[in-house]
Amino acid sequence: MGYSSQHALLTPLKAWFKWLVRERHCLHNPASELELPKVPQGLPRVVLSVEEVERVLTTPNIEAPGGLRDRAMxxxxxxxxxxxxxxxxxxxxxxxxxxxxxxxxxxxxxxxRLLPVGDRALHWAERYRREVRPELISGKDNGHLFLTDQGDPWPINYLTALVRKYLRQAGLNKNGACHLFRHAMATHMLDNGADIRYIQTMLGHAKISTTQIYTQVSIEKLREVHKATHPAKWQVREDERVALLEALESEQSEEE
Incomplete structure (x- = not known):
């Protein structure tokens, strides 16, 4: 069992014993000295590029009601x-x-938390709300923004399956689903110069340390600094660059 799973199981246990002592159901808290395992802050394994995100976003068939709803989500x-x-x-x-x-x-x-919504996302969400949602309501309207084809609120596992379906249709054989867009948003905003504190607010992280992991994924600014300051930089002629790429591709083909 990994550290994350251990942490998730032990945290409510510690809280439960603390409550038992506070309510005087126990005289002593046996979990008071229990140290929770430190959860390692690993890098996101997959981060979609801007081009890959755009490919997924344009995959749903917006001529169909369900496709327009999916595009909005x-x-x-x-x-x-x-x-x-x-x-x-x-x-x-x-x-x-x-x-x-x-x-x-x-x-x-x-x-x-209150978040800004860009014009494009707002456009598709409003189109869905006006054109599709009224047709999905069956019986009493429960007030949820997004409804399934049966008029029910979306179970989270259904959302995972939906996003994974569009990733496959876009030709992206990558692990993950809904969280990939969360990682992509944070990374792309950082690449374009957003302050880490605003990313923290967008993601709803309680601690800035949780958000700072994205600074390790965001490579564009680091690449710019490296190019501008590293003393070993040198220029490559276009014909030399093409020859190098061809050699690398040939080497990769031989290995495969």
Missing amino acids: LELFYGTGIRRMEMANLSLYDLNPSRKTLLVREGKGRKD
């Missing part, structure tokens, strides 16, 4: 970086087109 995943549970819990009025904001109610840690 994918755009919001990438545009706001929300988690799949937060997407599933969005209510009809959490999206404010006049203010161009999305209210995430009781996200991780039961905290609300």
